[in-house]
Amino acid sequence: MPSKVRSVDGRVIGSRAQATRRRLLDATEKLLTEQGVFDLRVVDITREVGTSAATFYQYFNDADAAILALAEEALEDERPLVEHLHPSWTPEDAHIRAAAFVDAYLSYWDEHAAVLRIRNVKAEEGDREFRAVRSQANLLVIDGFQTMIADGIATGRLPRTLDPFTTGAALVAMIERLLGFQNEMSKRGSSRDSIRDTLVTLLSRTIVGG
């Protein structure tokens, strides 16, 4: 899928270099997951891989560039998810369909949590490239919702006051953010299952009316 992976100076790289680059990416993701962005040091990444900092800078301009590459990989993994979303949901099966989508999204998020979280902060802090990946990712899902909601409005199941695009965005927002609350809420009697079920209900209610 990556057209041609290149080193910082623009050269197309061979297989040994590809492997090194991959190991650097994997190490980056591992450290991000274990310790978070703020403690991420490129020295640590290279130590993890058993190489030197200079090598890292041959493939990435800085730590952000590596994270961005990971975020782009995550974007690819997100594409299959939207297959769940099309206007064929009926009031009868909406709950089941919504559940399937939420479960898929949940495991997608679990897999890429650290990277997605950082992608979002960087995007919110104004980084152009991170904004672009996040936009693409969100639009994938928002567009799916939007179509369904527009359909609901057309058939009179949903009020005209809902703007399909913005409502789709609101749903994505809710899903994404709620996942971040998980650990915290579990201390307050809101289990992961309860989160999942609530999400499913809110989703199907908002999309087919209820």
Place this chain on the structure above:
Amino acid sequence: MPSKVRSVDGRVIGSRAQATRRRLLDATEKLLTEQGVFDLRVVDITREVGTSAATFYQYFNDADAAILALAEEALEDERPLVEHLHPSWTPEDAHIRAAAFVDAYLSYWDEHAAVLRIRNVKAEEGDREFRAVRSQANLLVIDGFQTMIADGIATGRLPRTLDPFTTGAALVAMIERLLGFQNEMSKRGSSRDSIRDTLVTLLSRTIVGG
């Protein structure tokens, strides 16, 4: 409100020191807003104030400590917001009440955006203290919603499948996250007003049924 402000070594500090500490906090917030967390240097903070790094470390153990103090101040500003939330909303006035709340929340968020954003990331990355402030802030609002939703379920306007606490959390999640989407979505025809209106509609629908 701060019982007694102290320096790092635990000493209660006088008015000159208080003023210095305040200027450091203000500069921190300013820089956070202008450039984001990742570029925040304590050297810059002290330069902004016209003092030395050593002075900064007299009042805060590190940059995080200053941000945490700001987050605690933001928490205090959030308390008045929940007065909007009590079970007296009726299907007739829910839209207006929801609008008042959303507007208040919007301007609260505008005022503290940078700090709140960072509070959330640090919390999600597992920092205990940031988790605590975020928890308190969220719980304030969630509890408000929870009561109203429980009421809606009791009177049969809302389905029993909704868990009041988790649903409240979902609403908070949606509001918070959607604000982060603002700039990005405005490029896609979703104006700030449209966001506000959608938020209001979803809120009143979810709380009093619809």
Place this chain on the structure above:
DNA sequence: CGCCGATCTGACTGGCCGTCAGATTCTCCG
């Protein structure tokens, strides 16, 4: 005016960033 505690700061150590010149490893031709 001079003292004393409160507050501030210059100067330093240590660690990480990012670069570059040169060492090492691989490829493939002769």
Place this chain on the structure above:
DNA sequence: CGGAGAATCTGACGGCCAGTCAGATCGGCG
């Protein structure tokens, strides 16, 4: 199979920032 040349890797370095400490400065009070 040997070795030249390209691809890849790395040691070593200058610069910047975090965090500390001993000592300088300030401000109020007798």
